[in-house]
Amino acid sequence: MKAAALPIQRPRDARLLVVDADGELRHAERSQLARHLRPGDLLVANDAATLPASLAGVHAPTGSAIEVRLAGRRSLAVDAVHDFSAVVFGPGDHRTRTEDRALPPPLRPGDRLQLGPLAASVVRTLDHPRLVDLRFEGTPDAIWAGIARHGRPVQYAHLAQPLALWDVWTRVAALPVAFEPPSAGFMLDWQLLHALRERAIGFATLTHAAGLSSTGDAALDARLPFDEPYHLPEATVQAIADTQRSGGRIVALGTTVARALEHAAAQGRPLQAGMGLATQRLGPSSRLRVVDVLLSGTHEPGSSHHALLQAFVDDALLRRTDAALEAGGYRTHEFGDSVLIEASREPGRRAERRAQLSPRQASRTIVRSGSTPGWAGLLRPA
């Protein structure tokens, strides 16, 4: 697939490949999305706004120019803004492909970093030369002001123009907690939300701190996605329950929504409203407990996002899907075209919704699971 090189969230000719539960494929116009959902379905989106997570500055001990990309945070709490995990690059900017970016100078605990108006120090180094925990100095308001005014959105080398913050906020962007945009949500606009209402299709949101999509390092990328905190509102839990009771489908807009919902329902427990930390990775052996349909951007084979699709369809259908995207000239990456994939009808794909699960089934749900919140998730082997 070719990369979508213009930062236009809703190109008029955006396309949608629909893959139904029987494995039938059809090409559609994305602007007609509401027609490809059914009355009674519920579309769940990630309403996270995107942080300007790229902070240019100086590594004080060496005077070397660095770029810090904020990558993780323990919680979404308003005041939890001092501590971040971050990926650090040496001199250079986004015009160099992430993969080719220089390493930062050797980083040690206590090293001070001056990032525009923001002062930070390295709390600890993790087991990779790019990956650190850092702590900002100052009041929460001062730190937010520094990030808001000095930070830039993480840039992509395949886009000709630098992205501004408005390029990466979706129409429903609310709390600024995502490190890269929840880009499946770029397709949303208020006209679509109106069309959904007209067709009696529900709309709900959760807030998920979507993490970096690429760190420029194969060893780090193999661990993606990092642990990601999320918040599931009570109203969304209620809407999901109502939809399931009346036989509608739960449609996750984007991989971050699928990850959060399936995490919140892991181990067969009922969905609970509140904060969570998504630690699992969805893949071929995942059983879907909540999400019936995934609506997302197109992803290239080999990425963690692409692996997530295997939770919905088997290898053969996924290969057919990839071939159809390729042959149809679909565009990939953040500003590209989209796929609507319903989980296959084949047995074992979706967890029984109402029946109690056996312990054996429950243990198969999660490929990689963690129970300890915090940075530990970053360090676990994939």
Next chain:
Amino acid sequence: MNRIDPLAGLRVAVTGGTSGLGLALVQALAARGARVAFIARDAARVRRVAADLPTTHGIVGDVSRQDEIHPIALQVTAALGGLDVLVNNASSLGPVPLALLADTECEDLQAALATNVLGPFRLGKALLGALAASARDGRTTLALNISSDAAVTPYAGWGAYGASKAALHHLSRIWDAELREHGVRVLSVDPGDMDTPLHALAVPDADPAALQRPADAARLIVALIASTVSIREFA
């Protein structure tokens, strides 16, 4: 009163919050237990008001500048953990002293439009996601645009201000019609003539004693906010 005050814990952002009506609103809302973020251009004044009202969050920014809107919106939602009410209060008079429309420089009209129309529009768009998220949680949320009787009455000498406030008033009505189904109201209110820095620029020789005090106008607007957010509408 045995009911919980609808303002307690309410998350409110006020632009132009360091003087005149904006400052009075920030003070009144904070006194009622609302969580308030305010925006103004002058960093020293922002610091002073934030120090006087330690429960509030001061944000330095200029709503007339396109590239400052998203950093402002980010700081608002980050500080408050979301948003229930946006008050677009920051206003520009246009030419000072007031001028007949035919004597008004295009740049002065542009400045009035940037602050009084484009600013509220851009900030409203940037914060609409947060207002709608709060509405999905079951609240009625609100963007309140401060207008003027000059928006409806053609006062000679008030061309730039009146035309821009008329645009803001009509924008509010259309947006309200469109967003009501999502649980977000957009209202425009005329607080009346007040003893504020803006009024002093417009009518330097006005008798302050004959003008409404900003605190009195703020009380009425706070009452409007309280009654709007306490009604749950089902679209």
